[in-house]
Amino acid sequence: MVSADKENKVAVVDKKDEATLNPKSTKFEFGGPIGALGVSVTTPLMLYLLHLGCSDLTGGCPPPLLSISSTLKSERWWDALWDWNAFFVYCGWYAYCCLCWRLIPGDWVKGTVMRNGQTKEYKMNAFATALLTLGLVAGTIYRYGPLSFIFIYDHYLALISASIVMSLVQAFTVYYLSFRNGALLALGGNSGNYLYDWFIGRELNPSCAWLDRMKFDLKTFNELRPGLILWMLNDISCMCEQMVRRGRHAWPTDSMILINVFQGLYVLDALWNESTILTQMDITTDGFGFMLAVGDLAWVPFSYALQARYLAFSQHELGWPLTIFVFALNSIGYYIFRTANTDKDTFRGGKNPKNLKSLKTKRGTELIISGFWGMSRHPNYWGDLMMALAWCMTTGFHTPITYFYIVFFVILLTHRAMRDDEQCRKKYGDDWNKYKAIVRWRIIPYIY
Template sequence: MASPAKVKTLTTSDPHAVTEALNPKTTKFEFAGPIGALGVSVVTPVTLYLLHLGCSEISGGCPPPLLSLPSTLQSSRWLNAMWDTNVFLVYLGWYAYCLLCWRVIPGDWVEGTVLRNGGKKLYKMNGFACGLLTLGLVVGIILHHGPLSFTYIYDHYLALVSASIVFAFFQACAVYALSFRKGALLALGGNSGNVLYDWFIGRELNPSFPWADSINFDLKTFNEVRPGLILWLLNDISCMCEQMVRRGRHAWPTDSMILINLFQGLYVVESLWNEKNILTQMDITSDGFGFMLAIGDLAWVPFSYALQARYLAFTPRELGWVQSAIVFALNFAGYYIFRVSNTDKDNFRHGKNPKNNLKSMKTARGTELITSGWWGLSRHPNYWGDWMMALAWCMTTGFHTPITYFYIVFFVVLLTHRAMRDDEACRNKYGDDWDKYKKIVKWRIIPYIY
């Protein structure tokens, strides 16, 4: 494994002038400004709790009877389940384990995009190996000790949610404070001067700790892939183990539980395998790291995304061959669109067009925009595939409750908002060429619909 080179930096005789030039004041707010930032900061953790309250055995069902909600909220069982110091220490141990895996497991060092200061950061890509090791350890534990040995996540679900929220809050405060150190490169959207907004959106582009620069550790990419994404997979497995324990000795999980673990497991493993692709995503290239990304990576992904598996753990559903086949076909049709479109984009971006089958439009910047294939049908075909997969995941729970379909509703809102942000960024980047491109590729996500 090649050792990482030092990150290039722009030098000047007046570093204060460079800092001022590279870190202009943010004048345009997202999420309706500080009020919206406060709202999202409160609503996100509250929603995680509400999803558990609205769909769990503690509350009495999915959804629970309305008359039982007041007594459930006052129940010492539900309140006690929200915090456990031992569980918080377990969560810290999990995060430390992920850090250790990043440090000791070999991986390729990949350059990111050019930063505003003219340099590039180096990123260690070993997420797939970290995930494979973790999965191997978990499977070994289950095979040796049985499914009861891996129900801890399910049993301490609410306390783990609280632990991840607290840790995300701590991280956001720490990186905000560190962003005021000399020489920090700030995010263009996070330097407004409003403490709440900048803390939420992320003031620094690539937050760093005193010990991190010497080993090229990047908190943002680390959080994006490892602790939350792998924990999502482990959460699903824990829910499957819980269902197996309830169904009795030597019982198999239901077809619906197998499908949700297969679908989401493939999604996680595929994301880890293609880890380097995140280096060109908006989260990494332009967004700062604040509470928005911290709670999204550490709490929202592993716990809200596992809603279907958790529901199936205490409400087992057998889909049967016909419904299973429909759900399976929908998921893999979406996966095909998602994977092929992303591969075409990444290959084209790196100058690879092996069959010369992708047409493009030259821009005044000297770069090109794809105008054929999946990218000729819509400007975000990968989001289209994502939506299809999201619907298939929700359908594994059948049609007995609307709560397990929260994921598809959330994903429609998330990806629509992201597509709008991306379109605005491209309009600023390409100018009139972007308007010309939109006349060629008219549809934003789904052809002839949106």
């Protein structure tokens, strides 16, 4: 029996067989349960290793072997792993983000129709949250000086630990709640293996009601607020640390200014275009488990700020020639990234101001085959990789560790492109093969 849903104006199935609505997952990703265990252990471990392997706490980037030996024998790094003040600060930060979501006005935007016939609504105010936060931070630094905003830098390891604890708490909570009646599960997270489902995410969109009809969606909230904005604040804290070390009234180095501008623009761009994530695989397909929780809350803010953290204690000036080159590389990458995403979003919204050519599919939808999307199947990833390289180059060529980001991003985006291609193959069938014959390159034209 089908009834009319007044809020969403879509057909909603009132009673549907549980096995049909939430079928058992038959395919593992990330190497199955063993891979899930490996990623769950190595992700937090890598966060600690990246910091200890590139820090003035251990004596360099990388630190000398003698320095590593003496550091491991000392209690400095061990004591720095946990700090209750840092834990409560992190919890306060997360609560602040929740409060901003609740109080700051924002548009309510509908997501895609889910397989149970329902359509969720999401509140869009992440950009306003970032502006408010940056205003408060700028006012604090202006009034009290850069020394007032080095807490993040000074408590880096402890904040990493706090974010991991928050990720674990959320992952276990949503996994437990996913067994309640009526929960819509992710198609890939209902395998029956406890470890794998906890890692990959069993429930598709865990949320809770906040007064009346308001819905707080945990996955979209974590995707763009606590982690991304904290990434910017992390960069700013590193810049303040550098300024304190350089002396009163000293300016940051050109490299530190560049990394703050580049990554700040990237974050603000994501927040300004918040509604576009509603059609991404993370939201429409993946469940919410430890993988997304630790990725959003810990990995993004603390591994992506590696360049700024290095520049805080290793103060290199790039000089004008390299500065111009790095700036140009980032600008070209950003242009490709933003143009490709805008073309995709406007085309998906039923508009085609650039008269882009497309391939009509049997499903009735169309695939763009001109512009940047005619050059590769993921041109936005192409731009992303160019920006990633520019960010790494702000640190010069003094250490390979700060180039970890570009290596990681190549692996991440290659894997994501492969997952997306597999989803599209199932979705479009023979039409996808026709599309691939026209758009041959997966990410970078003539390379891959």
